[in-house]
Amino acid sequence: MGKKGLTRDSVVLLLIALPGLLHFLIFKYIPLTGNIIAFQNYNLFDGIWGSEWAGLEHFHKMLQVEEFFEVLQNTVLLSFYSILFGFPAPLLLALLLNELRSMLWKRYMQTLLYLPHFLSWVIIGGIFINLLSQKGLLFSLISQLTGSKLSILTEPSYFRSIIVSIGIWKEVGWGMIIYLAALAGINPSLYEAAMVDGAGRWRRMFQITLPLLMPAIVVLFLLRIGSVLDNNVEQVLIFLNPLVRDVGEVIDTYVYRAGLLEARFSYTTAIGIFKSLVGLIMVVSMNQLSKRVTGESIY
Secondary structure (H helix, E strand, C coil): CHHHCCCHHHHHHHHHHHHHHHHHHHHHHHHHHHHHHHHEECCCCCHHHHCEECCCHHHHHHHHCHHHHHHHHHHHHHHHHHHHHHCHHHHHHHHHHHCCCCHHHHHHHHHHHHHHHHCCHHHHHHHHHHHHCCCCHHHHHHHHHHCCCCCCCCCHHHHHHHHHHHHHHHHHHHHHHHHHHHHHCCCHHHHHHHHHCCCCHHHHHHHHHHHHHHHHHHHHHHHHHHCCCCCCHHHHHHHCCHHHHHHHCCHHHHHHHHHHHCCCHHHHHHHHHHHHHHHHHHHHHHHHHHHHHCCCCCC
């Protein structure tokens, strides 16, 4: 088989895949070589080849800076809340939509729910900042109901709730599509047989729907765990202000501020490597745990 060489169909498929492969090579793999500056005292004018080597100095510095641990704590808490409340939301929404009998209503609700995904965070941020500002509609409504004129956007205790809630609202419809596609692949005869046996709607959901959705749930959960230290830098930057910085500063915004604005390139690159290693360890460990407990894994 190997002696025949590439067929015409194989060449066509390779040409179709070539733009995607080049994208990953140019924008994903080649930039990895820049991580070398984490082990240097990088100087912008001397470049990578002219900068002095520093070994693990910047990693030691990272573990000695109290500010880094505060930022790490904020990042973990924000990711934990996003997973706790945001991960089940698309699944629950897909299960609810799957129960709708009217295809017209189902398509209308799908379109309405995943439409916010296509809006940029600048637009979303502008909308909610106007709504929650002291002259906004929601602020006025809350003030009338509670009698309090507390500024929501500048109150640290509300910041994480705002970030998580708006993030769920924006992305829940897009995540729902994956589960709806998996639901569409379930054989209807399974439900018919269960109905003949007298299984109700809830029992069909727990005995048929959820077990068959388990592979998709596990894969999406493992991918989400791998980005546990990743927060949407655009979203956080839009809502971040000096009054909530103590609870709102995350690793991505900290790297942006310290790396680009303060020119601490080597130090922030070391933080980026640390974040990637944590994500890799989380994916590998949770994948092994999932394989033993549920029998499902991504590899």
